[in-house]
Each structure stands twice: as C-alpha cells, then as structure tokens.
Amino acid sequence: MSDLQIGPASSADLTAVLDFWKTAAEGTSISDDLAGVERLHARDPHALLLARREGELVGTVIAGFDGWRCHLYRLAVHPDHRRRGIGSALLAAAEERFRVLGGRRADAMVLDRNERAHGAWAAGGYHRQDQWTRWVKPLG
Numbered sequence: 001m002s003d004l005q006i007g008p009a010s011s012a013d014l015t016a017v018l019d020f021w022k023t024a025a026e027g028t029s030i031s032d033d034l035a036g037v038e039r040l041h042a043r044d045p046h047a048l049l050l051a052r053r054e055g056e057l058v059g060t061v062i063a064g065f066d067g068w069r070c071h072l073y074r075l076a077v078h079p080d081h082r083r084r085g086i087g088s089a090l091l092a093a094a095e096e097r098f099r100v101l102g103g104r105r106a107d108a109m110v111l112d113r114n115e116r117a118h119g120a121w122a123a124g125g126y127h128r129q130d131q132w133t134r135w136v137k138p139l140g
Helices: 011-024 034-043 085-099 115-123
Strands: 004-008 048-053 056-065 072-079 106-108
Touching: 004 085, 011 034, 011 056, 011 072, 034 048, 034 106, 034 115, 048 085, 056 085, 072 115, 085 106
Parallel strands: 072 106
Antiparallel strands: 004 048, 048 056, 056 072
C-alpha cells in the first residue's frame, strides 16, 4: 500500500472528482455539481481527500468538520480497486484530520440500500445509530 498517496484535492481536481463519483459512488446528492464542490473546496480546502495510485484517482472521502462535529461523506473507491485497503486508508486519513482539528466523534452518511458499504463501515469501527433519523429539507 506504500504506492497509495492520500491528500487534499486541489481546485484543478474538482471536475475529475465529479466524474469519478459517477462511477465509484453510490447514489447522487443535490450538491453533486461543480458549483457545490467548489463551495466545499473554497470553505475548507482540506476536507475533500483523494487517494491516488500511480497518479490515478482511486478513492475519495469528504472529511468535514464544522468546529463541533466530524462528518464523513462520499467515501468511494473505484470498483476496480476495491478490497485493497483504500477505503480503510481514506478513513484513517479523515480520522487523523479530525483528531488534529479537535474532533471527538465522527459520523457518516451511508445509504440504507448500500449494503456493500455497511460492511466496510463496520470494518472501520462504525455502527448504525438507530435512535437517530435524518431529517432533510432541500433549500432552493
């Protein structure tokens, strides 16, 4: 795994990240457009972490910290590179970022229907928190 490099996305990476998510991420988000990812990057240029192997984008995670809570989104690994520890390495990098920022607990947005992801999150030490339900309202 020494050939895996993880670091923050640059503004030049954002279009490629959106294309990557079309192949590697499950589901879509209202923010899955260039303007949305540019806002994320402008607000916190270190939140979007990319994993590269030999220069190729193979994984992503958004490690957002609002000063109080640590939130994980878009943990995605390219289908041709899964089951090789990339997701675990991205989670470790995100968790280290949170520790440096003073975070105490991380939560993750995981689709209920994405059962393959449930095992990956459980392997990373995460568990479903049944007493909470996410409430949403699109702003528009």
